[in-house]
Amino acid sequence: MKNLEVEKKDMRMRMRSLCHLELPEEIVMEILLRLPPESLIRFKCVCKSWYTLISDPSFAHKHLHFNENNGVSSSTSLFLRWLHDDDDEDGTQSDPGETHVVRSLITIFDDNDNKDNNDHIPCAIEDLNLSIIAGMPKGVFSSSSHCNGIISLVADSDSLEQIVLYNPTIREFKVLPKTCLDRHALSVGGIVRVLGEGLGYDSKANDYKFIRILHRIRSDEWFAEVYTMSSDSWRGIQIDIKIDSFLSTGEGVCCKGVFYWLLAKPDGILSYDLSTDEFHNVPLPLSDNVNQVDVYWKHRKGCWNRWNAKKKLAVWNGLFALLIPDMVSFTIEMWVMDDFHGGVKPSWTKHLEIGPFVIFYSPIMFWNSYELLMETEDGGIVSYNLGTQKFRNLPIHGVSQQSCYGDFYMKTLVSVKGGN
Amino acid sequence: MSSSSTTTTTTRLLMLKASDGVTFEVEEAVATKLGAINNMVEEEGSEDLICLPNVNGKFLGMVLEWCKKHANNNTNSDKGNDEVNKWWDKEFVMDLDQNTLYHLLMAADYLSGTELVDLLTEKVASMIRGKKVEEIRETFKIKSDFLPGQEEEIRKKNSWAFE
Numbered sequence: 232m233k234n235l236e237v238e239k240k241d242m243r244m245r246m247r248s249l250c251h252l253e254l255p256e257e258i259v260m261e262i263l264l265r266l267p268p269e270s271l272i273r274f275k276c277v278c279k280s281w282y283t284l285i286s287d288p289s290f291a292h293k294h295l296h297f298n299e300n301n302g303v304s305s306s307t308s309l310f311l312r313w314l315h316d317d318d319d320e321d322g323t324q325s326d327p328g329e330t331h332v333v334r335s336l337i338t339i340f341d342d343n344d345n346k347d348n349n350d351h352i353p354c355a356i357e358d359l360n361l362s363i364i365a366g367m368p369k370g371v372f373s374s375s376s377h378c379n380g381i382i383s384l385v386a387d388s389d390s391l392e393q394i395v396l397y398n399p400t401i402r403e404f405k406v407l408p409k410t411c412l413d414r415h416a417l418s419v420g421g422i423v424r425v426l427g428e429g430l431g432y433d434s435k436a437n438d439y440k441f442i443r444i445l446h447r448i449r450s451d452e453w454f455a456e457v458y459t460m461s462s463d464s465w466r467g468i469q470i471d472i473k474i475d476s477f478l479s480t481g482e483g484v485c486c487k488g489v490f491y492w493l494l495a496k497p498d499g500i501l502s503y504d505l506s507t508d509e510f511h512n513v514p515l516p517l518s519d520n521v522n523q524v525d526v527y528w529k530h531r532k533g534c535w536n537r538w539n540a541k542k543k544l545a546v547w548n549g550l551f552a553l554l555i556p557d558m559v560s561f562t563i564e565m566w567v568m569d570d571f572h573g574g575v576k577p578s579w580t581k582h583l584e585i586g587p588f589v590i591f592y593s594p595i596m597f598w599n600s601y602e603l604l605m606e607t608e609d610g611g612i613v614s615y616n617l618g619t620q621k622f623r624n625l626p627i628h629g630v631s632q633q634s635c636y637g638d639f640y641m642k643t644l645v646s647v648k649g650g651n
Numbered sequence: 652m653s654s655s656s657t658t659t660t661t662t663r664l665l666m667l668k669a670s671d672g673v674t675f676e677v678e679e680a681v682a683t684k685l686g687a688i689n690n691m692v693e694e695e696g697s698e699d700l701i702c703l704p705n706v707n708g709k710f711l712g713m714v715l716e717w718c719k720k721h722a723n724n725n726t727n728s729d730k731g732n733d734e735v736n737k738w739w740d741k742e743f744v745m746d747l748d749q750n751t752l753y754h755l756l757m758a759a760d761y762l763s764g765t766e767l768v769d770l771l772t773e774k775v776a777s778m779i780r781g782k783k784v785e786e787i788r789e790t791f792k793i794k795s796d797f798l799p800g801q802e803e804e805i806r807k808k809n810s811w812a813f814e
Binding site: 238254255257261262263266267269270272273274275276277278279281282286348402 | 691692745753754757760768773774775777779780782783784787788791793794795796797802805806809811812813
């Protein structure tokens with residue numbers, strides 16, 4: 232990583248010729264940092280020096296951090312990925328139980344608690360535009376995660392495996408090289424399942440990493456592979472701790488540079504530190520709710536839907552949190568973990584018991600410290616205010632039960648091509 | 652000239668003189684919201700007249716008006732006051748024209764009024780956010796220095812941003 236002072240000086244030298252209106256260079260920079268990425272891309276055309284500045288990865292970085300810390304508080308952006316029940320839509324001829332993946336970018340506008348009469352969340356929803364990703368069949372990507380404006384998309388089937396990093400704001404995408412562990416070579420040792428993945432930012436190395444946890448079934452071996460953007464390559468990592476199986480495949484939760492995935496048998500959480508490459512087994516809090524009743528059947532549209540008491544990993548107020556739904560009382564226990572530094576036994580605090588509700592809700596994520604997004608039994612999504620205990624609807628329907636994954640989203644200039 | 656030591660230090664007054672000779676008498680707590688004046692007072696004391704040759708009376712007046720509001724409201728810092736300040740700031744920059752904004756920004760920067768610079772750059776950003784490239788060149792008095800064809804190429808590559 233470059234010395235910060237050098238970087239600053241660098242930037243200043245470049246800024247020197249930027250301003251012809253005798254506005255001090257620092258001020259021009261301050262103005263540009265406050266502009267949305269779309270405007271900045273357009274303003275590359277103003278002159279050579281603006282072009283060079285705006286195209287510089289270190290400016291993209293500065294812009295990202297400025298917006299993280301001073302973000303316009305009037306809106307919050309989310310990325311939701313969920314399965315849409317096709318037979319839910321009127322007039323469609325699809326088979327019952329057929330679903331397709333929907334990825335939505337949601338902007339929630341200034342949320343003022345005074346507007347008490349509104350039972351809808353003021354927001355704009357747009358589908359993530361994948362049409363620019365050349366050669367990718369629509370809807371093939373199975374999972375996704377988000378970090379600093381970049382969305383990872385994984386197409387995973389027997390015939391095709393492809394991982395794409397995509398920044399929709401600057402319309403830039405990159406197909407990752409083949410993983411270091413070739414599928415065919417692996418097949419010798421039995422089928423390999425991908426059981427956890429995620430895209431994260433390693434602040435110490437100033438690098439983006441895509442991590443996936445793999446399981447070689449026949450030999451019951453666990454290992455991981457990590458892609459780093461700066462080197463544009465994969466490498467394998469040994470996982471030394473004992474894992475039996477994952478509770479849910481796919482997305483983990485990233486909090487302060489550490490990824491977490493849920494484990495089952497024995498119950499626990501697998502953590503991975505993006506900077507140190509260390510894995511740990513994090514014990515769950517001692518809750519009375521754990522595994523008492525874990526299934527709940529709900530009759531809907533002529534068939535019975537099975538709801539699981541899925542524990543949900545979350546980030547709340549910048550802290551790692553765990554939500555444990557109870558299928559009997561329709562409550563959700565909310566646990567918060569103190570800062571976890573690998574190896575040290577973490578301590579959990581039961582922060583709140585959310586509910587009881589009259590029906591079952593499946594938690595998705597906190598989009599601020601007092602608003603929790605949850606799936607409803609009839610395929611909708613609500614936001615529940617922990618303080619006022621008020622429900623408000625999101626204009627989303629036909630969500631296949633417990634299929635929704637949510638994360639924050641941010642518009643950034645961060646390039647997926649690496650080169651920090 | 653040395654003033655006799657006073658018992659009340661809370662309402663010490665400073666004399667500021669703008670480039671056009673206009674003078675302002677302001678409380679020290681107000682004027683020291685500005686980094687530059689704070690430094691001068693710390694280094695040279697507050698007895699003498701402080702001359703500010705790079706700011707004229709009109710804009711110095713406006714900067715001090717902002718300082719006064721923020722110094723007053725900062726004395727009891729609760730969340731309500733924060734809201735009042737925000738609302739006041741919004742009014743303060745609402746109707747500024749480009750010329751005033753430019754000079755005010757220069758004055759705030761010269762006087763190291765960091766918070767005010769933040770407020771004004773935010774205002775500039777909100778004004779130029781949706782503008783066309785040609786309008787930006789006009790606003791910042793920049794001439795395009797691209798070689799023939801270069802600009803078209805950048806535009807073509809990012810055509811969606813120009814829609």
